Amino acid sequence: MSGALTFIEPTEEHARLLLDWRTRPDIAGQMLSVVAYDVERQKAWLRRSKERDDYVHRILCVDGEPAGHVSITVTEPEWRIATIGVLMGERAGRMGAAPLNFAYMLNHVFFTLGLRKVVNHILGTNSPRLLKGQPMIGYRPVGVLKRQVVKDGQEIDLHIFEMLAEDWLAVRDRFRIYQDMDGREWR
Template structure:
């Protein structure tokens, strides 16, 4: 089985992340648009390094970057975050790589000490992604009908949430007890 690891992105990764992020198949599933500007991407990476409300890593399979993952604290006083996952390479969608969420949730709830994750997923994403959220321990909150407009198209926005105690209940199924930095949380 492939091994997963996470590395902190640096300016040297700007081109790679930008290429993934602006690919039509990926950009169409994202809530925000990013202009194709490497210098702007490098500036964003520099700003990210100083943020306390944002943690991100490159997801690597057997040491090779295959995607970008992020945790954004959206409500610091309430200890709520959202998770973002962008898989830029095929290896990021196969084998052990989809288990990246377990490392991320360990990071959210144990390393960062947050209490809740709320994720927003476009209805145009894979039906497997939407159906899989409850299997990971997320509770469907609801659907905001025609909430997002992209390229003149109205798209439903699916909302899922998970509390720290929900993750503690289901994480044994995945047998992953490390966070994105390799710290073990039993």
């Protein structure tokens, strides 16, 4: 096992796998959206996603095996701003090189898509390591919206982080990953 990362485009054949991940309690609890367990609805979502020009997503594979789902959503096309999402469905997605998935994603955002900024919203119930790690990646903490999200009757803080393209350029050499999610090299 080398821990090699690759990214593949999801197809309808991945519907059940993605749905199993997205509805698993430990993952669903960290998501802003709620997903019903409906395979046909998941397949329809995959078909619609393929047609969108403001959404890019891939299945993250570790040594060729699906381990997670990553996405880029262009939230403000005119301003060239996106948000990214990461869901690790398998343990392999949280080990070794897999946590470096952000480098491929940020190369995709800033080089492939030519965007200028990423703004991410992270629930306060996520791992403290995840929240503390954002500045090490190059994100600037914007602030915390106290008790912003209500899930299952629980009020949850929402942490906001941002990164400009030049912020990523300033730190990306320390990660030594120059490919995007499709394997294109950006030096």
